[in-house]
Amino acid sequence: MSPETPLLIILGPTASGKTRLATQVAHEIGGEILSADSRQVYRQMDIGTGKDLEEYIVNGAPVPYHLINIRDAGDKYNVNDFQHDFADSYQQIRTNERLPIVCGGTGFYLYALLKGHANDTVxxxxxxxxxxxxxxxxxxxxxxxxxxxxxxxxxxxxxxxxxxxxxxxxxxxxxHSETSIDFGTESIAYPAVIFGLNPPVETRRERISKRLSIRLKLGLIEEVQNLLNQGITPDSLIYYGLEYKYVTLYLTGAMTFEEMHSKLETEIHRFAKRQMTFFRKMEKDGLKINWIADEWSESEKIQFIIAHYREFKSGNAGTM
Structure with missing residues (x-):
């Protein structure tokens, strides 16, 4: 395997179906998933971060994944930590002669992988x-x-x-006060072919609202309460934003259930919009994203991604 095996990146806003598509592709081509999500690194933060670990079993076979459940809830994690952990996992995948498939919606983390130099990650x-x-x-x-x-x-x-x-x-x-960058560190700029999911806005909004209701039924509030019971401070959970912020405010009496639900739903919609804005900025900065039509069948999406990745990999083989 090439010493610089290109990344296959699948990105998109929340509730766009990234995880399922990435794991299906990984199953087809012998890949392993590298998560590019700033909150899925934390243990015991499963429902609120949408880890969807059941998606990592495809046709009865497990799809290996990395950078999920690697830190304790309550810890702080930043883009420099991500770059270092990513490099270790990438090397492990190469050693296993598997293909690195990056899946996530944290644009800043993806940008850091593709630009490499700390200055360029902004x-x-x-x-x-x-x-x-x-x-x-x-x-x-x-x-x-x-x-x-x-x-x-x-x-x-x-x-x-x-x-x-x-x-x-x-x-x-x-x-972005939550962003930490070590400008004294230079990281690898990985070769990559990028695919993007961008469902129509109304479809995305419908999926977000439905998914929030499901997460609440699955025990999102209990998940946050359990973290508080373990001694993680409300401020620490509020730091993680969205589900953890607003459910914590509800549990500490700062909001009613109805206020929490309404505000959280609104903020997730806004978050998805910000994600898309960031991805468009990536394109303006010269990073080509191959957008996949939402109406395509899952099989069509998978075959499109695999064909384009293999073509990119073959075309870059002589320069690696």
Whole structure:
């Protein structure tokens, strides 16, 4: 197997059917799943993160998976941890002479795999760039000096272009306080062919609402209560967002059940929209995503992915 076996990536917003499709493809071509989900790394956070581990049994055969259930609930996990853990799992898959299939909706993690360098993992903000480009270099410098972020002391502002990029990175980090990046670390930029699932908005919304009701019936509230009973603080669970945030607020008396359900449903819809916005930014940054038609049959989707991956792998064999 090539020392740089390309990744087969299946991405999409929440409730788009990524896991089922990825495991079906893995079963067909001898692959193993690498999860690119910022919350599925945690043990005992199963229902709220949608691990759907039953999907990893296909026709009675288990599909191996990685980067799921590798940290204790309550821990903090960031993109640097993900890159290091991913590299170890990727090497293991190559050693086993299997194919690496990445499945997930955490765009920032996927972006980090495809860009490699820490600076490049922060996406381009075209609107901000247009705004900054109207300023003189002196004004840009003054704005940067007046700003404050974790990147401030590390930034290279030796040219106008780098100064604008530094302001862009600083703004991103300030807006995403949960994001941690080690700018002193350079990681691998993996070769990859990317496939995307993007059901029509109304279909997606219907699936999200139905899935939330199912998760509540399956014991989502009990799952969060169990984590609280183990001594994980409400603040720690709220940090994980969405299901864990709003169910915790309900369990601690800050919301009624109806308020929690309504707010959570709304926020999951908004989250899916943000995911799609991020994927579109990836495309603008030159990362080609092969979007798969929602109306295709499962068999058609699987065969399309396998054919395009094999073609990509063959075409890149001479350069690896």
């Amino acid at each position: 996406p381009v903000n075209e609107a901000l760039r247009k705004e900054l480009d109207l300023l003189s270099t002196g004004q840009l410098t003054a704005r940067f000096q007046a700003s404050d972020s974790r990147y401030h002391a590390l930034a290279d502002i030796s040219t106008r272009k780098r100064l604008i990029r530094a302001l862009e990175i600083a703004a991103y980090l300030n807006e």
